[in-house]
Amino acid sequence: MNKIRIGIVGYGNLGKSVELGIRQNEDMELVGIFTRRNPSTIETVTRAVAVYTMDEAKKMTEQIDVMVLCGGSMSDLPFQGPEFASLFNTVDGYDNHAQIPDYFSAMNENALEAQKICIIAGGWDPGMFSINRLYAEAILPEGNTYTFWGKGVSQGHSDAIRRIKGVMKGKQYTIPIENAIEAVRRGDRPELSTREKHHRVCFVVAEEGTDKEQIEHEIKTMPNYFADYDTEIHFITEEELEKNHPGLPHGGLIIRHGRTGLHEEHNHVIEYQLALDSNPDFTANVLVAFARAAHRLNQEGVAGAKTVVDIAPAYLSSKSAEELRKSII
Amino acid sequence: MNKIRIGIVGYGNLGKSVELGIRQNEDMELVGIFTRRNPSTIETVTRAVAVYTMDEAKKMTEQIDVMVLCGGSMSDLPFQGPEFASLFNTVDGYDNHAQIPDYFSAMNENALEAQKICIIAGGWDPGMFSINRLYAEAILPEGNTYTFWGKGVSQGHSDAIRRIKGVMKGKQYTIPIENAIEAVRRGDRPELSTREKHHRVCFVVAEEGTDKEQIEHEIKTMPNYFADYDTEIHFITEEELEKNHPGLPHGGLIIRHGRTGLHEEHNHVIEYQLALDSNPDFTANVLVAFARAAHRLNQEGVAGAKTVVDIAPAYLSSKSAEELRKSII
Numbered sequence: 001m002n003k004i005r006i007g008i009v010g011y012g013n014l015g016k017s018v019e020l021g022i023r024q025n026e027d028m029e030l031v032g033i034f035t036r037r038n039p040s041t042i043e044t045v046t047r048a049v050a051v052y053t054m055d056e057a058k059k060m061t062e063q064i065d066v067m068v069l070c071g072g073s074m075s076d077l078p079f080q081g082p083e084f085a086s087l088f089n090t091v092d093g094y095d096n097h098a099q100i101p102d103y104f105s106a107m108n109e110n111a112l113e114a115q116k117i118c119i120i121a122g123g124w125d126p127g128m129f130s131i132n133r134l135y136a137e138a139i140l141p142e143g144n145t146y147t148f149w150g151k152g153v154s155q156g157h158s159d160a161i162r163r164i165k166g167v168m169k170g171k172q173y174t175i176p177i178e179n180a181i182e183a184v185r186r187g188d189r190p191e192l193s194t195r196e197k198h199h200r201v202c203f204v205v206a207e208e209g210t211d212k213e214q215i216e217h218e219i220k221t222m223p224n225y226f227a228d229y230d231t232e233i234h235f236i237t238e239e240e241l242e243k244n245h246p247g248l249p250h251g252g253l254i255i256r257h258g259r260t261g262l263h264e265e266h267n268h269v270i271e272y273q274l275a276l277d278s279n280p281d282f283t284a285n286v287l288v289a290f291a292r293a294a295h296r297l298n299q300e301g302v303a304g305a306k307t308v309v310d311i312a313p314a315y316l317s318s319k320s321a322e323e324l325r326k327s328i329i
Numbered sequence: 330m331n332k333i334r335i336g337i338v339g340y341g342n343l344g345k346s347v348e349l350g351i352r353q354n355e356d357m358e359l360v361g362i363f364t365r366r367n368p369s370t371i372e373t374v375t376r377a378v379a380v381y382t383m384d385e386a387k388k389m390t391e392q393i394d395v396m397v398l399c400g401g402s403m404s405d406l407p408f409q410g411p412e413f414a415s416l417f418n419t420v421d422g423y424d425n426h427a428q429i430p431d432y433f434s435a436m437n438e439n440a441l442e443a444q445k446i447c448i449i450a451g452g453w454d455p456g457m458f459s460i461n462r463l464y465a466e467a468i469l470p471e472g473n474t475y476t477f478w479g480k481g482v483s484q485g486h487s488d489a490i491r492r493i494k495g496v497m498k499g500k501q502y503t504i505p506i507e508n509a510i511e512a513v514r515r516g517d518r519p520e521l522s523t524r525e526k527h528h529r530v531c532f533v534v535a536e537e538g539t540d541k542e543q544i545e546h547e548i549k550t551m552p553n554y555f556a557d558y559d560t561e562i563h564f565i566t567e568e569e570l571e572k573n574h575p576g577l578p579h580g581g582l583i584i585r586h587g588r589t590g591l592h593e594e595h596n597h598v599i600e601y602q603l604a605l606d607s608n609p610d611f612t613a614n615v616l617v618a619f620a621r622a623a624h625r626l627n628q629e630g631v632a633g634a635k636t637v638v639d640i641a642p643a644y645l646s647s648k649s650a651e652e653l654r655k656s657i658i
Contacts, residue, residue, distance in 0.1 A: 018591070020589060020590065020591060024470040024471050025470055026591070029494045034367040042477065045591060046591075065572065080451075085544070097658070100654050100658050101651070101654050102653075104654055119398075121658050124658045128464065128468070130657055131464070131642050132601075133657050134642050134645070134657050135457065135460070135642055135645065136644075137646065137657070138618040138646045138647075139457070139611070139614050139615050139618050139644035139645075141353040141354055141614075142353050143381075150462065163504045167375050168608075181406040185604075205535060207453075214557055258336075258609060259509055259612070260346070260349060260350065260353070260373060260606075260610035260613075260614060261349060261606075261607065261610060262349060262375070265606075266576075266603045266605075266606035266607040266610050267606045268603070268604070268606060268607075268610070268611055269602075269603070270600050270601075270602075270603055271600070271601070271602040271603075271604075272461075272599075272600070272602075273598075273599075273600040273601075274597070274598070274599055274600075274601070275514075275595060275597070275598040276597045276598075277589075277590075277594075277595035277596045277599075278589060278590065278595040278597075280591035281467070281590060281595050281597070282589070282597050283467045284589075285469060285470075286468050286590060289467040289468050292467075307653070307654060307658050308658075309459075309641065309642040309646075309653055309657065310641050310643050310650070311641055312637050312639050312640055312641045313460055313463050313467075313637075313638040313642075314463070314636075314638040314639065315463055316463070316464065316467035316468075317463055317467045318467075318470075321639070322430070324463065324505070324636070324638055325430050325433055325636060326429075326430055326431050328459055328463050328466070328638065329426070329429050329450050329455045329636050329637075329638070
């Protein structure tokens with residue numbers, strides 16, 4: 001059997017996790033990593049991985065079945081995505097929810113012209129959470145869906161803390177509020193404000209001699225990021241941060257509460273929950289599974305941009321349809 | 330917009346729940362119920378529903394888009410399924426796991442010949458649990474999946490109790506063992522015996538003057554059903570049974586624990602959990618959502634037997650692809 005030949009575009013946390021994720025799938029092989037940096041400066045996590053410049057990619061359309069795009073949604077994917085869609089099947093974790101329709105259009109146009117397939121907005125939210133929101137709504141049309149994130153590290157919020165003057169390092173945990181989850185499970189159908197769904201806990205390493213009260217004030221009043229939440233701030237040492245807060249754990253929970261019956265007397269709760277030691281590893285593994293789907297679908301002649309809900313689950317599995325009917329159904 | 334025209338084949342608990350489920354979907358209408366009984370003896374749950382004999386179905390291929398097959402998996406579907414597959418798009422909740430490959434073949438042959446689509450083994454297990462097992466395995470190839478059922482009423486086990494001499498009424502709850510769930514969540518990867526995963530609790534109404542010890546012995550030693558489990562038996566009155574144990578609640582939990590990272594140092598837990606007041610209502614609502622998918626796919630020219638993992642999630646939703654990208658992704 002020919003292995004599915006994968007390329008990685010962009011070599012940050014996510015790209016490194018894709019490199020590792022491919023190793024867990026026997027039907028795949030990593031052809032190379034494509035970077036904007038000087039390839040000779042890149043040290044890959046695993047051995048004997050080829051590193052190329054971005055420009056070299058366009059000469060390698062015959063060697064690569066699917067490109068996994070690992071650039072950032074803010075500044076990389078809006079440009080890289082459509083460019084690669086003209087040359088390769090792609091998967092990405094584009095996660096700017098509000099811009100998904102525009103990104104989809106740009107990808108779709110180029111992918112259709114090149115007769116490639118591009119699966120966008122993979123990962124867990126958007127991604128597996130989107131899939132679960134859809135299934136739950138379709139099954140329980142009368143009901144309410146709630147999404148909770150955490151407990152986990154929000155990289156955007158951690159970055160925001162670190163931009164404050166006098167902050168050396170910082171890490172922010174998003175924590176769902178247990179009472180709110182319980183109310184949803186009970187079927188109270190609560191109207192929850194931002195503050196009632198999550199709170200935020202920050203661990204901050206301050207530079208010596210800085211005014212901690214000022215830092216605390218700046219965090220707590222920061223619009224969009226913290227002002228609408230109850231925020232707890234702990235000043236700790238660099239050693240404590242490294243020892244007690246390593247890695248990028250995350251997770252979350254989708255709950256749909258719905259009602260059925262002649263008088264809507266039956267309550268039903270569907271929950272999908274993730275607890276992840278490594279946000280980039282899990283996101284990467286979702287993208288890798290969808291890379292398998294992209295390759296197979298394109299071999300069947302399917303082209304254009306797709307989101308995760310357009311892909312039948314069976315395409316993600318390395319098992320044949322017969323094996324799935326025997327072992328999974 | 331033309332509504333999707335649904336027929337119901339078989340009018341037991343599941344058929345009644347399908348009748349109610351259709352009312353929650355504005356893009357659907359119920360054309361009629363098909364029964365082996367005398368239609369004039371059937372009292373439908375909602376008003377103004379037409380009831381037909383099974384024989385009348387074959388004259389109504391132009392009036393019905395999808396037939397929801399609500400017969401039993403043991404004695405009805407093996408015959409009814411292939412018969413209806415030659416005439417209609419169908420969905421069913423065939424749940425005899427071991428026989429699914431054979432049932433699939435029989436359905437596939439007839440459906441392909443008639444150019445209809447037949448989605449088999451819907452519901453929650455098989456069904457939504459199958460889908461979630463597949464996604465979880467594809468995303469975390471290195472890991473273990475565990476399925477727990479309950480707390481809920483097992484109709485098969487309740488029937489088994491009622492067949493014992495001297496038992497008037499009985500209800501059996503399947504209950505997952507909390508310690509086992511916790512061990513799985515922690516990542517212990519336990520090897521769990523049947524007894525270590527679930528226990529069984531029976532509420533029995535005995536006829537006056539029967540030997541309760543004998544009933545207890547017969548239940549606890551019944552092969553397949555109870556012998557491999559720790560089983561708790563409570564004798565109660567008929568009034569207590571009706572008051573404290575109404576309805577057919579059920580539910581369950583799929584957990585996959587997986588590892589990623591260079592040295593498999595990152596743990597990840599995916600959970601999909603259902604808590605259902607009414608097993609038949611929820612099963613029916615899953616079938617109704619897949620009926621929408623069956624209709625749409627057949628309109629696109631897709632034919633043959635399919636399982637739930639062969640269907641892209643988007644086909645289950647009444648929302649358009651554009652709406653999904655805006656609101657769900």
